[in-house]
Amino acid sequence: MFVNFADISRGCAKTLLLVLNGCCILVALCTFIFAVVDTKILKEYGEERASGTFAGDVIIIVTCILLISVAAFGSVGAVKSDVRILYLYIGFLMIMVILELLIAIYVSLQRYGLEFKVSEWLRDDFFRNNTDDDVHSDLWDNLQITYECCGLNGPEDYLAIRKQISLSCCPRAYRARTAYAKQQLYRTCVESSTYYNDGCEDEILYALRADANWLVGVAVTSFWFEAAGMLLAMWVANNTRNEDSAYKQSIRY
Structure with a gap:
């Protein structure tokens, strides 16, 4: 029995192309969700600082x-084996x-610039926080x-300006429903030093860098998928x- 290797190889290529397109769609959906969530998070930093981002x-x-x-x-072009659609698809991918x-650039x-703006804003705003506002x-x-x-660079920032450590540095006390429970849990938290120990500036900047690295990684991954697809x-x-x-030539002759 004669095996047509050309048809088999073309069928494998079509299947692989469909798989790659599925991966591209999956990556795009994940990135879409990330960007939507990120727009909500950026509102915390104010429109002036995060407008470009x-x-x-x-x-x-x-x-x-x-x-x-x-x-x-x-995917439609691959299923139908339509040459024109496939060539248009290659052009669109380019x-x-x-x-x-x-x-990506x-x-x-924008993320790099946002880090400086957020860092400056945090340092200025932290000391405003320790007023009655x-x-x-x-x-x-x-x-x-x-x-x-907790604090700008750590809980010691509150002690340095002669203020009590914020209640929100103790998550259990902050989430307590009654005033008495808040007071007792807060006292225990301070006495046992179980409050958050990391400063907010480092944590927020780390989150911004992680987001930027994730986006660059997605861009690189998409590039290889698209290059293979082309x-x-x-x-x-x-x-x-x-x-x-x-x-056509065989029919002609």
Whole structure:
């Protein structure tokens, strides 16, 4: 029995191309969710400090939608073995690669600048927190609970300015429902030194760097998926075109 290795190899290439497109869609969906959540987190730092980074997240969201559309378009071309769709898919992927490279550079620069702005804001705002301004007090309570930190560089910052360690540095006391429970748990927390020991500045900057590193990693991963997708699509398109040409010539003769 004769085995047509050309058809088998083309079928394997189509399957692999569909798998790669599925991976691209999955990566794009995860990045889309990350960007949406990140826009909400950035609001904590104020619009003036995070405006550029917020715009970067919006660009990422739009790019994710485009990548999902391109991957779906390429999948249709692979299933139908449509040469024109596959060539268009390759062209779209080339544009996406260039666009993602520019976005990765832009987002990295914005994140780097955001670190300086947030660090400066934290240092200025922490000392405002130690006045009677309830707005700033609530803000720092939220930051300390969210990032599991205490003070600017540690709980000793409160002691250095002759203030009591914030209640939000003791999570159990802060979450207690009654005033008496809060008081007792807070006293135990301070006496046993079980409050958060890390400073908020380091924790928040670490989170920003981790987000930036994750985005760069996604860009690199997407690049390899897209590069492999372009090569496979090119192979399938050329193979299909050559087979069609050979078939037409055999009919002609």
